[in-house]
Amino acid sequence: MDQSLDQIIAVRKDKLKRLRDRGINPYPSTVNRTLPVSAFVEQFNSLKRSSKSVTLAGRLMAKREFGGLTFGLIKDGHGDVQIMFKKDDIGPKVYADLELVDIGDIVQVTGSAMLTKKGEKTLLVKKLVLLAKSLRPLPDKWYGLTDQETRFRQRYLDLIFNPEVKERFLIRHHLVQAIREFLLEQGYIEVDTPALQPMPGGALATPFTTYYEALGIDVYLRIAPELYLKRLIVGGFERVFEFARVFRNEGLSTQHLQDFTMLEFYQAYADYRELMKLTEKMLSSVIKKVLGTTKVKFGDKTIDFKTPWPVKSFRDLILKETDIDIDKCETVEKLQTAINSKKIHLTFKGKAGRGKLIDELYKERVRPKLTNPMFLVDHPLDLSPLAKQKDDDSSKVQRFQLVVCGMEIVNAFSELNDPIDQAERFKEQARQKKAGDKEAHSMDQDYIKALEYGMPPTAGWGMGIDRLIALLTNADSIREAVLFPFVKSR
Numbered sequence: 330m331d332q333s334l335d336q337i338i339a340v341r342k343d344k345l346k347r348l349r350d351r352g353i354n355p356y357p358s359t360v361n362r363t364l365p366v367s368a369f370v371e372q373f374n375s376l377k378r379s380s381k382s383v384t385l386a387g388r389l390m391a392k393r394e395f396g397g398l399t400f401g402l403i404k405d406g407h408g409d410v411q412i413m414f415k416k417d418d419i420g421p422k423v424y425a426d427l428e429l430v431d432i433g434d435i436v437q438v439t440g441s442a443m444l445t446k447k448g449e450k451t452l453l454v455k456k457l458v459l460l461a462k463s464l465r466p467l468p469d470k471w472y473g474l475t476d477q478e479t480r481f482r483q484r485y486l487d488l489i490f491n492p493e494v495k496e497r498f499l500i501r502h503h504l505v506q507a508i509r510e511f512l513l514e515q516g517y518i519e520v521d522t523p524a525l526q527p528m529p530g531g532a533l534a535t536p537f538t539t540y541y542e543a544l545g546i547d548v549y550l551r552i553a554p555e556l557y558l559k560r561l562i563v564g565g566f567e568r569v570f571e572f573a574r575v576f577r578n579e580g581l582s583t584q585h586l587q588d589f590t591m592l593e594f595y596q597a598y599a600d601y602r603e604l605m606k607l608t609e610k611m612l613s614s615v616i617k618k619v620l621g622t623t624k625v626k627f628g629d630k631t632i633d634f635k636t637p638w639p640v641k642s643f644r645d646l647i648l649k650e651t652d653i654d655i656d657k658c659e660t661v662e663k664l665q666t667a668i669n670s671k672k673i674h675l676t677f678k679g680k681a682g683r684g685k686l687i688d689e690l691y692k693e694r695v696r697p698k699l700t701n702p703m704f705l706v707d708h709p710l711d712l713s714p715l716a717k718q719k720d721d722d723s724s725k726v727q728r729f730q731l732v733v734c735g736m737e738i739v740n741a742f743s744e745l746n747d748p749i750d751q752a753e754r755f756k757e758q759a760r761q762k763k764a765g766d767k768e769a770h771s772m773d774q775d776y777i778k779a780l781e782y783g784m785p786p787t788a789g790w791g792m793g794i795d796r797l798i799a800l801l802t803n804a805d806s807i808r809e810a811v812l813f814p815f816v817k818s819r
Contacts, residue, residue: 389435399427515607538550646705653690
């Protein structure tokens with residue numbers, strides 16, 4: 330008869346008590362590991378020839394007894410290997426104590442390398458030390474793999490049982506490090522800006538609000554680090570970047586998180602075209618460095634990040650897919666009439682200005698059809714309140730987006746540094762917010778003041794790290810690219 334979970338835990342707690350009654354500390358502090366498991370496997374032949382004693386440490390993942398032999402499998406952060414206990418070698422008393430050791434326990438084992446009759450690399454154990462007693466049993470079969478919510482709630486089990494999940498986060502680590510090294514080599518410096526802000530800004534998004542007890546005021550979790558990074562440009566730093574945790578109180582989807590990591594960088598004395606070249610160079614090189622190739626599989630598509638990448642007009646793409654010329658729809662009323670005349674039904678609900686309406690039209694009818702890396706340029710002014718207007722067309726801005734497989738990966742533009750123009754755009758955004766657009770910008774007087782001291786021509790750039798990782802590791806949801814995505818309490 331199968332034991333219940335409560336019964337299993339009770340048995341393990343009894344073993345814990347028996348260990349302590351014998352004067353054994355089941356949670357010692359000191360570990361004497363001499364090699365990680367992977368190094369033991371790699372050096373196995375020389376260790377076997379020398380009969381050198383080694384000490385490994387890891388989680389016991391399997392345990393089975395055959396007469397006077399007990400086999401096990403231990404796993405650390407670098408790999409797994411078989412271990413073996415011989416009753417004749419360690420003595421009947423110590424061998425009997427193995428009954429107190431369970432699958433899931435963290436152990437330290439000392440012994441020598443040997444090959445079994447089946448040719449399997451094995452550590453013949455002479456001494457065992459318990460490092461951490463596991464009170465809760467590991468699943469025999471990880472059925473939770475089919476339940477995404479359970480996997481996210483118990484990510485530690487997901488990592489133990491699924492090497493591909495752990496590999497995804499190792500790729501994330503190496504990619505972030507490669508990007509950091511690239512930017513440092515380009516003369517950028519890494520900085521930190523406030524996560525708690527008196528006013529949200531730097532993006533079109535709804536903020537999270539919290540209360541600052543000591544000051545007695547409402548403050549906001551940042552929706553972007555942008556306005557503070559540009560204050561640093563005003564202050565004389567010419568190239569700055571930040572891996573920033575940002576928070577946006579918006580809807581759930583496979584491509585959106587409310588709590589995510591964004592990389593933003595800003596370069597003085599540069600425009601968006603210079604950053605377009607930098608983007609091609611950086612992403613193609615770091616992807617090749619980390620993955621060993623510029624080609625990645627995403628769903629049923631193969632994406633090639635080999636450069637150069639094509640450049641397409643925002644207006645031309647919308648015209649091609651919807652037969653609507655946004656340049657001829659100068660007002661929100663005209664644009665809505667054109668959308669209705671084409672019998673296009675947008676899923677977006679709520680009040681929106683012309684820029685927001687154009688953005689929703691693009692997101693629903695154009696972006697899903699874009700696969701390989703492509704630069705999207707010539708965005709309408711309404712859609713980019715912080716970008717500089719084009720010299721030859723004031724209705725458009727100096728901006729680009731990098732779109733891959735229907736996802737925006739990078740957003741960048743030549744920054745607006747005219748304080749009077751910026752103030753007017755903030756006023757228009759504030760008017761739209763008052764009219765019901767919760768994602769519109771607020772008026773940030775302090776940022777205007779900073780611009781009034783003078784900001785050099787500057788180009789700014791932003792990318793969601795989690796979305797890029799999901800793309801590069803063929804994840805069906807962006808939450809797969811985050812170690813601990815938020816899940817609703819049970």
